[in-house]
Amino acid sequence: MxxxxxxxxRRKEDPRFLTGTAxxxxxxxxxxxxxxxxxxxxxxxxxxxxxxxxxxVAMPGVLGVFTGTDFMEYNPLPMAWPAGGSAGLQNNVNTxxxxxxDSVKWTGEGVAAVVxxxxxxxxxxxxxxxxxxxxxxxxxxxxQATQPGAPQLHENAPNNVVFTWTVGDRDGTDxxxxxxxxxxxxxxxxxxxxxxxxxxxxDVGRYDPASGEYTIWMSSQTPHIQRLLLAAFVMGVPEHKxxxxxxxVGGGFGAKIYCYADYAMVLGLSKKLAGRPVKWVETxxxxxxxxxxGRDHITYLEVAAKRDGEVTGLRVKTYANLGGRLSTxxxxxxxxxxxxxxxxxxxxxxxxxxxxxxxxxxTFVDAYRGAGRPEATYVLERxxxxxxxxxxxxxxxxxRRNFLPPDAFPYRNPSGLGRAPNGxxxxxxxxxxxxxxxxxxxxxxxxxxxxxxxxxxxxxxYLGAGLSTYLEVCxxxxxxxxxxxxxGWGAAMWESANIRVHxxxxxxxxxxxxxxxxxxxxxxxxxxxxxxxVPVEDVIVQHSDTQGTPFGYGTYGSRSAAVGGTAxxxxxxxxxxxxxxxxxxxxxxxxxxxxxxxGKLYVRGSPDRAxxxxxxxxxxxxxxxxxxxMEPYLDETAYYDAPNCTFPFGTHVAIVEVDEGTGAVDxxxxxxxxDVGNRINPLIVEGQIHGGIAQGVGxxxxxxxxxxxxGALLSGSMLDYALxxxxxxxxxxxxxxxxxxxxxxxxxxxxxxxxxIASTPAVVNAVVDAxxxxxxxxxxxxxxxxxxxxxxxxxxx
Amino acid sequence: xxxxxxxxxxxxxxxxxxxxRTMLVQALRDGxxxxxTHVGCDTSxxxxxxxxxxxxxxxxxxxLAVQADGxxxxxxxxxxxxxxxxxxxxxxxxxxxxxxxxxxxxMIMTAADLLAGNPDPTDTEIRHALEGNFCRCTGYQNIxxxxxAAAEQMRAASVGGGGQAS
Ligand code: FES
Ligand code: FES
Numbered sequence: 001m002x003x004x005x006x007x008x009x010r011r012k013e014d015p016r017f018l019t020g021t022a023x024x025x026x027x028x029x030x031x032x033x034x035x036x037x038x039x040x041x042x043x044x045x046x047x048x049x050x051x052x053x054x055x056x057v058a059m060p061g062v063l064g065v066f067t068g069t070d071f072m073e074y075n076p077l078p079m080a081w082p083a084g085g086s087a088g089l090q091n092n093v094n095t096x097x098x099x100x101x102d103s104v105k106w107t108g109e110g111v112a113a114v115v116x117x118x119x120x121x122x123x124x125x126x127x128x129x130x131x132x133x134x135x136x137x138x139x140x141x142x143x144q145a146t147q148p149g150a151p152q153l154h155e156n157a158p159n160n161v162v163f164t165w166t167v168g169d170r171d172g173t174d175x176x177x178x179x180x181x182x183x184x185x186x187x188x189x190x191x192x193x194x195x196x197x198x199x200x201x202x203d204v205g206r207y208d209p210a211s212g213e214y215t216i217w218m219s220s221q222t223p224h225i226q227r228l229l230l231a232a233f234v235m236g237v238p239e240h241k242x243x244x245x246x247x248x249v250g251g252g253f254g255a256k257i258y259c260y261a262d263y264a265m266v267l268g269l270s271k272k273l274a275g276r277p278v279k280w281v282e283t284x285x286x287x288x289x290x291x292x293x294g295r296d297h298i299t300y301l302e303v304a305a306k307r308d309g310e311v312t313g314l315r316v317k318t319y320a321n322l323g324g325r326l327s328t329x330x331x332x333x334x335x336x337x338x339x340x341x342x343x344x345x346x347x348x349x350x351x352x353x354x355x356x357x358x359x360x361x362x363t364f365v366d367a368y369r370g371a372g373r374p375e376a377t378y379v380l381e382r383x384x385x386x387x388x389x390x391x392x393x394x395x396x397x398x399x400r401r402n403f404l405p406p407d408a409f410p411y412r413n414p415s416g417l418g419r420a421p422n423g424x425x426x427x428x429x430x431x432x433x434x435x436x437x438x439x440x441x442x443x444x445x446x447x448x449x450x451x452x453x454x455x456x457x458x459x460x461x462y463l464g465a466g467l468s469t470y471l472e473v474c475x476x477x478x479x480x481x482x483x484x485x486x487x488g489w490g491a492a493m494w495e496s497a498n499i500r501v502h503x504x505x506x507x508x509x510x511x512x513x514x515x516x517x518x519x520x521x522x523x524x525x526x527x528x529x530x531x532x533x534v535p536v537e538d539v540i541v542q543h544s545d546t547q548g549t550p551f552g553y554g555t556y557g558s559r560s561a562a563v564g565g566t567a568x569x570x571x572x573x574x575x576x577x578x579x580x581x582x583x584x585x586x587x588x589x590x591x592x593x594x595x596x597x598x599g600k601l602y603v604r605g606s607p608d609r610a611x612x613x614x615x616x617x618x619x620x621x622x623x624x625x626x627x628x629x630m631e632p633y634l635d636e637t638a639y640y641d642a643p644n645c646t647f648p649f650g651t652h653v654a655i656v657e658v659d660e661g662t663g664a665v666d667x668x669x670x671x672x673x674x675d676v677g678n679r680i681n682p683l684i685v686e687g688q689i690h691g692g693i694a695q696g697v698g699x700x701x702x703x704x705x706x707x708x709x710x711g712a713l714l715s716g717s718m719l720d721y722a723l724x725x726x727x728x729x730x731x732x733x734x735x736x737x738x739x740x741x742x743x744x745x746x747x748x749x750x751x752x753x754x755x756x757i758a759s760t761p762a763v764v765n766a767v768v769d770a771x772x773x774x775x776x777x778x779x780x781x782x783x784x785x786x787x788x789x790x791x792x793x794x795x796x797x
Numbered sequence: 798x799x800x801x802x803x804x805x806x807x808x809x810x811x812x813x814x815x816x817x818r819t820m821l822v823q824a825l826r827d828g829x830x831x832x833x834t835h836v837g838c839d840t841s842x843x844x845x846x847x848x849x850x851x852x853x854x855x856x857x858x859x860x861l862a863v864q865a866d867g868x869x870x871x872x873x874x875x876x877x878x879x880x881x882x883x884x885x886x887x888x889x890x891x892x893x894x895x896x897x898x899x900x901x902x903x904m905i906m907t908a909a910d911l912l913a914g915n916p917d918p919t920d921t922e923i924r925h926a927l928e929g930n931f932c933r934c935t936g937y938q939n940i941x942x943x944x945x946a947a948a949e950q951m952r953a954a955s956v957g958g959g960g961q962a963s
Contacts, residue, residue: 020833021874029830120818198900248897250897687893717838717840725927
C-alpha cells in the first residue's frame with residue numbers, strides 16, 4: 001500500500017498558483033461590477049461635524065456616495081469573545097459600525113464610501129468629499145491611556161479600560177514572593193505588529209433583488225463564521241440568505257479571521273445599486289488602518305525563585321492595547337490565549353496574572369499568528385533568562401531544572417488553563433521537553449560557544465546564543481470547555497467533514513476549515529487517502545464556500561489538522577463501515593468477515609474476489625441491490641469535537657552577532673527542534689515552521705507599528721514597516737522529536753504558529769546574551785541597530 | 798484621454814486602451830485579463846507585480862502602461878509551454894516554494910531574470926536577487942532552494958540539449 005500519511009508529497013493545489021490561474025478576490029470580475037472606495041479618517045481622534053458629499057456625487061462615473069447614516073439598518077459589528085465571559089466580567093464593549101457616524105477613534109477608520117464605474121473614479125471622488133472635523137486629543141500608549149487625565153475614547157469605558165481580568169492564585173503567589181530567595185523584575189514591551197499577508201483584504205458583494213439573497217467573495221480564513229456573524233448580528237437576515245465564498249486567499253496570519261465592516265458594506269452597496277455587484281479591495285496603506293494589528297502589550301514581570309534556580313512564583317501585569325474599538329475576538333487574545341498559558345512548560349507552583357484591556361486611538365488589535373501565546377512565551381522565556389543571569393546559572397540549565405518531567409502528564413497548570421465551573425478541564429496531555437532541548441543544544445554546538453564568542457570579539461563583534469523552550473496550545477478547542485469558561489465565540493469549536501464517493505469514482509471531501517496557504521487540499525487528501533487506502537490523486541478536497549461545504553469554525557489557532565483533520569479521518573471511517581456492510585451483502589458474508597485493505601474489500605481468506613472501494617461505491621450510489629435499511633449513496637459526514645487541545649513544544653536556539661560599531665544584529669544561525677506530534681506531510685510542516693520563524697524573527701529584529709503622539713501611523717506603508725527580506729535570514733536548521741498527541745487518533749498537534757511563538761524570545765535572548773559582557777540585561781524590541789547601539793553606548797557609560 | 802498601447806504579451810501581439818496614468822500591472826490585469834500578476838502594495842516594495850519587460854524583471858506597478866508601449870512583456874501565464882511547466886515552476890512545486898501563492902508569480906519572474914544573467918548563483922546571490930520581493934509565508938528558505946534546483950535543472954538541460962532552457 002502506498003504510504004500517504006507522513007509522505008512529503010508536493011501539493012495538489014500548486015499548479016494553479018504556479019501558472020497564474022489561481023483566483024484571489026481582486027481577480028474576480030462580474031458583469032456590471034461597480035467599485036467602492038472608502039474615505040478614511042486622517043485624525044486619530046475627532047468628532048465628525050458634517051460630511052458634504054455633493055461634489056463627489058457629481059464626479060464622473062460616480063454611482064453613489066454614502067456615509068454612516070446610510071447604513072443604520074445594520075448593527076455595529078459583533079464582539080464575540082469577551083474576557084472572562086461567564087465569570088460575569090464587565091467588558092466595556094464598543095465595536096465599529098459599517099462607517100463611523102459621530103466620531104472616529106483611529107487614523108484610518110472609515111467615514112464615507114464612494115461607488116463608481118471604475119476604481120480610479122471612486123478614488124478620485126473620495127477627494128471631493130468634504131468632512132468638517134473637530135479634532136480631539138489622542139492617546140496611543142495603553143498604559144498612559146489608563147492614567148488620570150488621559151483623553152477618553154468612549155463614555156462607557158472610564159479610563160479607557162475595556163476590562164480588568166485576572167487568573168491564578170493571588171494569595172499563593174503573594175506568599176511565594178514574600179518567601180522568595182530571589183526576585184527578578186522587568187518591564188517588557190511586546191510591540192505592535194502589522195500582520196501583512198501579501199494579499200490585502202477585499203470583497204466582492206452581490207445582492208439578488210429577486211430572491212433577496214446575498215453572495216460575498218471575501219479574503220477570509222473563516223467563511224462559515226462570517227456568514228453566521230453577518231446574518232445573526234450585523235444584517236439581521238437568516239443564514240441561508242447569505243453565501244460566503246473565500247476564493248484563493250493570499251495569507252491571513254490571523255488578520256482575516258474577523259468580521260469586518262466592509263463585508264456588510266459591499267453587500268449593502270450592491271443592494272442600494274439594485275443588485276450590481278460591488279468590489280472593494282483595500283490598498284496596502286489603507287490596510288494598515290482597516291485590517292487588524294497584533295500584539296501591543298506592556299508587561300510588568302516578576303519572578304520568584306530559590307537560589308538554586310527553582311522557580312516558585314510568577315506575577316504578571318499586562319496592559320493590552322486593543323485599539324480604538326474592539327475587533328471580533330480582541331479581548332480573548334490577551335486573556336484566554338495569554339494569561340492562561342503563562343506557566344508554559346515549567347513547574348510554577350504559583351501564578352498570578354492581571355490583564356487590563358485598553359482602548360487607544362490606534363487600529364484595532366486582534367489575533368496575529370500565535371495570538372496571545374507568543375506574548376506569553378516572550379514573557380516567560382525572557383523571565384527564564386533574566387533569572388539565569390541573576391543567579392549565574394546557565395540558561396539551558398535553569399530551564400532543565402524547572403521543566404515539567406515526562407511523568408507529570410496529564411498536568412493541570414496553575415495559570416488557569418484547566419478550570420471551568422462546569423468541571424470541563426484542559427489538562428496538558430503530554431510532553432517530554434528535555435530531549436528537544438538536548439538535541440537543539442547539540443546541533444548548535446552550545447558547549448563550544450565560548451570559543452565562538454572569543455573569536456567574534458577579535459572581529460569587533462559580540463556573539464550570543466538565545467534559547468526558547470516553548471510550549472504552545474493548539475487544536476482549539478473542546479466546545480464544552482469553551483462553553484464553560486464563557487470564552488471563545490460563545491458557540492463551539494468543533495469541525496466537520498463530508499465525503500462523497502462519486503459514481504465516476506473520485507472521492508470528494510468537503511471540509512469546514514479553510515486554506516489560505518496551509519495546503520489543506522493536500523494534507524486532508526493524504527488523511528483520507530491513507531484511511532481509505534486509495535491514491536492521493538483520487539481524493540479531491542473542496543473548501544471555503546458555505547454553499548457546498550459543511551459548517552466549520554475555520555482556520556486559525558493551528559486547529560485545521562488536529563480538529564478538522566480528525567473529522568476527515570472519522571468521515572473516512574464511516575465510509576469504510578458502510579462499504580463493508582455493502583460488501584458483506586454482495587459477497588454474502590457477515591460484515592465482521594469483510595477485510596478492508598488498500599482500498600479493496602474482500603471476505604477474509606478470499607482476497608482474489610476483492611472489490612475496490614470504487615466498485616462498492618458505484619453499487620451503493622446506484623442502489624440497485626442494497627441490504628435492508630441501507631440508504632443509497634456513499635455519503636458520510638463526521639463532526640469532531642476535540643476532547644482536549646494539543647500541546648506542541650520544542651527548543652529553538654538563535655545565534656547572533658552584534659556589530660560593536662553599528663549595533664547591527666546579524667542572525668547567523670537558527671536551530672529549531674519542534675515536537676508537533678506526527679507529521680502528515682513533512683514538506684508542508686517544515687514550510688510552516690520556516691514561515692513562522694521568519695515572522696517571529698521579524699518581530700525581534702525589525703518589525704513594529706509606530707504611532708506618533710497625535711496618533712498618526714508613522715510606519716504607514718510597506719516602505720516604512722520593515723518586513724523580513726530574503727537576504728536578512730539565514731538558512732534555518734530544523735530537526736524534530738516526535739511525541740504523538742494522545743488527544744486525537746492522528747497523533748497530530750498543529751504547526752502553524754510554533755515558529756512565530758518560539759523564535760521571538762530566542763533571538764532577543766541571543767542579543768542580550770551577546771551584550772551581557774557590557775552588563776546589558778534587556779532591550780525592548782525591535783532590536784534595530786539604533787536601539788542596540790544606544791543600549792551599548794549607555795552601558796559603556 | 799485614453800490611448801492605445803501595443804505590447805507583445807507572452808509572445809502575442811496585443812493592444813490595450815489605457816489612461817495616461819494606468820500602470821502596466823493594471824493594463825495586464827484589467828485590460829488583458831492576465832490576473833496572474835498581483836498587486837501587493839502601493840509603494841513599489843513587495844514585488845508581487847514583477848514581470849519581464851524586454852527580458853528584464855520590472856515591477857509592473859511602477860511602470861506606466863504607456864512606457865511599455867512597443868515592449869515584449871512576459872507574465873507568469875507565459876512561462877509554461879504546451880502544458881509543460883517552466884523549470885522554475887516545476888522546482889517551486891517540487892520544493893514547496895510556495896504556500897499561499899500570492900508572491901509566487903513575482904518570485905518566479907524575478908528568478909527568471911536572475912538565472913538569465915547568472916545561471917549558477919550562490920544562495921547569497923539568490924537571496925540578494927530577491928531583495929525586492931516579499932514573501933510572508935515561506936520564510937524564503939524553500940524559495941531559495943527552488944531557484945537553486947531550477948538553476949541546476951536549466952544548466953543540465955542547456956548542456957544536454959545544447960539549447961536554451963528558458
Ligand atoms: S505591487 Fe508591490 S511592488 Fe508592485
Ligand atoms: S507564498 Fe504567501 S506570500 Fe509567498
